[in-house]
Amino acid sequence: MTIKLTEHAMPFLAYLDQWYAQLSDLPLAEVIAGEPERVALISIDVINGFCVSGPLASERVGRLVNPVSELFSRAYAAGMRNFALTQDTHDPAAPEFAVYPPHCLRGTRESEAVDELKALPFYDSIAIFPKNSISSQIGTGLGAWIAARPQIDRFIVVGDCSDLCTYQAAMQLRLEANAGNFARRVIVPADAVDTFDTPVAVAHDLGIYAHDGELHHVLFLHHMAMNGIEVVRRVSS
Numbered sequence: 001m002t003i004k005l006t007e008h009a010m011p012f013l014a015y016l017d018q019w020y021a022q023l024s025d026l027p028l029a030e031v032i033a034g035e036p037e038r039v040a041l042i043s044i045d046v047i048n049g050f051c052v053s054g055p056l057a058s059e060r061v062g063r064l065v066n067p068v069s070e071l072f073s074r075a076y077a078a079g080m081r082n083f084a085l086t087q088d089t090h091d092p093a094a095p096e097f098a099v100y101p102p103h104c105l106r107g108t109r110e111s112e113a114v115d116e117l118k119a120l121p122f123y124d125s126i127a128i129f130p131k132n133s134i135s136s137q138i139g140t141g142l143g144a145w146i147a148a149r150p151q152i153d154r155f156i157v158v159g160d161c162s163d164l165c166t167y168q169a170a171m172q173l174r175l176e177a178n179a180g181n182f183a184r185r186v187i188v189p190a191d192a193v194d195t196f197d198t199p200v201a202v203a204h205d206l207g208i209y210a211h212d213g214e215l216h217h218v219l220f221l222h223h224m225a226m227n228g229i230e231v232v233r234r235v236s237s
Helices: 010-021 028-032 065-077 142-147 165-180 200-206 213-226
Strands: 039-044 082-088 127-131 154-160 185-189 230-232
Touching (some): 010 213, 028 065, 028 154, 039 065, 039 165, 065 082, 065 154, 082 165, 127 142, 154 165, 165 185, 165 213, 213 230
Parallel strands (some): 039 082, 039 154, 082 127, 154 185, 185 230
């Protein structure tokens, strides 16, 4: 079967443009609603290896650092204390390196949080979960951390990448609630998530997969929204 996306997908791409442009802000105070103990902020892979330097670092993803760290500051000032970071911290023999070049190796600066997060005055109280795959829940302590805080029913998920690790984390939170038949809000602010871009010409030159950052970012946000995740423009003041 031949699929000709250039012929058939144009109306859908125009629809995605409009959908993304119409995302609205969600005030943090509305999320908290006087119950900061019931809200968690989870950051995925806002680390040096994706934001600053290394084979998978990109300027596009690096631009997340300020909105993410600023959201942590506002959340803390609003009384929130449930904070978690999940961070690629790979074993040198990670099977993932058959697909991606070795990155964020355990014990290297690449696997550490960016300086802006480390500079937060409450950084030492943030739970940190190393991970060896694109999943924040498989083989990490995040699930146990959440289970130990059954009062949390609102999760704000930020970080990278929109179509990989952040997508997996947000979907896992949503699907757990669906499977368990319990109420849970999962919120993803578009201004605090993003993905990398590998233009077609670059991919051809390097012999790797092309990856359109704009398309993957918006398409996967849309897919999250289709599955009950609240995708908003930003979590505002």
